[in-house]
Amino acid sequence: MENSPQTNGYTSLKKEISQLLIAGREQAGRAVNTILVQTYWQIGRHIVEFEQGGEAKSEYGSNLLDRLSRDLTLEFGKGFSRSNLFQIRNLYINFPKIQTLSGQLSWSHYCEILKSDNELEISFYTKQCQKENWSVRELKRQMKSMLFHRLALSKEKEDILLLSQKGAEFLHPKDLIKDPYVFEFLGLQNQPTYSEGELETQLIQNLQGFLLELGKGFAFIGQQYRISLANRHFYVDLVFYHRILKCFVLIDLKRGEIDHQDIGQMNLYLNYFRKEENVEDDNPPIGIVLGAYKDQILVEYATDNISNQLFVSQYQLYLPEKEELAHELEKLLSKE
Template sequence: MENNKEHHIERTNFDAFVHAVGSEIEQAQVRLITAANAQMLFHYWKIGNYILYHQNLQGWGSKIIKQLAKAIRLNYPEKKGYSERNLTYMCQFARSYPLNVLRSFIDTDARLSVPSIQKVADEVLKLNNGQFTQELTAQIQSTDSQLLEFTQEPLAQIQNVAKTVSAIYRITIEDIEKLFLASPVARINWASHVIMLNNSLPLGVKYWYMKQSVEMGWSSNVLKIQIETNLYNRQISNNKVNNFTATLPAPQSDLANYLLKDPYIFDLAGAKEKADERDIEEQLVKHVTRYLLEMGNGFAFVARQKHFQIGNSDFFADLILYSIPLHAYIVVELKATPFKPEYAGQLNFYINVVDDKLRGENDNKTIGLLLCKGKDEVVAQYALTGYDQPIGISDYQLSKAIPENLKSALPSVEEVEEELASFLDKDNNPQN
């Protein structure tokens, strides 16, 4: 049963409470002009902390949020974004990212300046195991006497959001703002935060998705898909089959292993229900060129079905990309069947050809990526032994679940090819 105080909130206190929130809303509008997203998030975070504090101090229950939303509509009808639902998210936001979490995110950023599978996994585990969620509650519970001492006036503690938040964390609001804005929390949009708040992701995994969203420029729709398709596990947690450590120098081998996913998930909308291998491979090639976001950050399309004349024979590489982070060509071979050892030999051949025909003096070693419809990992690892060219082997899965609103925002194969045509040598045009 809700505390009786909830139904008999002293009018003066509640009016002052609403006034303080309204004042913070108005002040935020000025700051939003210069740094809209980050300042809006900081504003939401402060509001969330403020509501949580007064819920604890006044003994108010959850219905106070509904009453506050109604009061804001009446007193500030032109202000949008303060519905009961959004105010609830603001409280969740503040509870999820108290100040020591923000500090930990900033420290983790510094340690992960050059990411690798092991580094990321270790840092995510540290964040997951940290005792962060208790900080805000503990700070709020220990702040009452200090805040009353600080103000000396009953209404002053209600009337100023910034002073309240400063007192909760015992540092100036300016220092709190600097920490907030320096953290990855401030770099993604509110819609993306709401998606993560609606998912029961461990703290470290949330941090990783934030970083990926920033680095890859994901929209909230793309973030939602990446979470639903469990990208963290596909890129970080799953065992990957490759020989990168044996064939690439340490910094590049770590980065190549970090960028590789297993499995890849491709949308095959428009493919025949009973497609043969050629149909599937053709659809997959078109899909990869259309949805480079699944390949990851910094992959540029170079050619598909790239023709090479070697001796008296013609050969066609399925797909050639260029990885800007790796400074290397990536040769992708797509197979509509489970892995066979001879596939590694075929890919090794194409890597040698690309190294000879395309690789420049400033490019690193060409990397091969073999995408198969399943694999026996032990067989695949044995198959790579003895090759001196870097090769990764991943599964792929086919999905028709990419929403129409996302598809419409992505370029078609033709649009990608037209846009990049000016950068390609005539020899890179599959039509030649």
């Protein structure tokens, strides 16, 4: 039995109303979040001004937060623990101008970001959350993997300051590269041995986490992408397309140390893609050879005079040591 015009009309009506309700609830949620963050900022300002006359770096009495927590909880219920009041106070200290607060970020985002005590790092993660629309879970992962430090250590001092102010920007092929990449989400660090095939399979099975680690703009094209030359077949482990840089990105995975032959093979892949796969609007492809180890001198000699955009980087299966990366970044920033 066919649906009557009246039934079809009702289905359409219900769909339109449902879409309006969903959109309205999302807008209301964003509005409530914005008001909540701004209210907490105002509370933080009052606390700081009461304690120090507006001097955020002065000493403050620890008893004030205890007393406020007790009294506000009695009057308004949950949400005013001493730790939460400390975060509210911290919000104002790190964002002294209310205009710098983002309506895209929830209070939970700010709570995670403010766990850092580094001004540059706080600014970077705030900008990056806005750019890439990270969930709180994604933000936690990026902060644990020390994304800011890993990006910053490959840059000059002026570029680090720019990174903290604007977030990661993909203007040049080298902007894509991290060293190291962190694949802790695969769980392979608990396995004594694994093959390159297992590493590749795990990355594809955890594609969402892999794309988050790669960064914004990557679209997955294929795995074991076949290249045929002179009746011989070659296979690129992973092929992506970067929609911002408008180019193919080829990734070859090596379980152990990267050899000069791996670099030569990637150069062959890049030449093939540039001549056979690129279309008119595509930029030259980018190649990344990823291994567990690399010899810097060998890499330097193997890549010298290569005209293609070819990069060699490391990956690790565990989260990096925060203290070590922080120390290296501090040394870099302290250089004249």
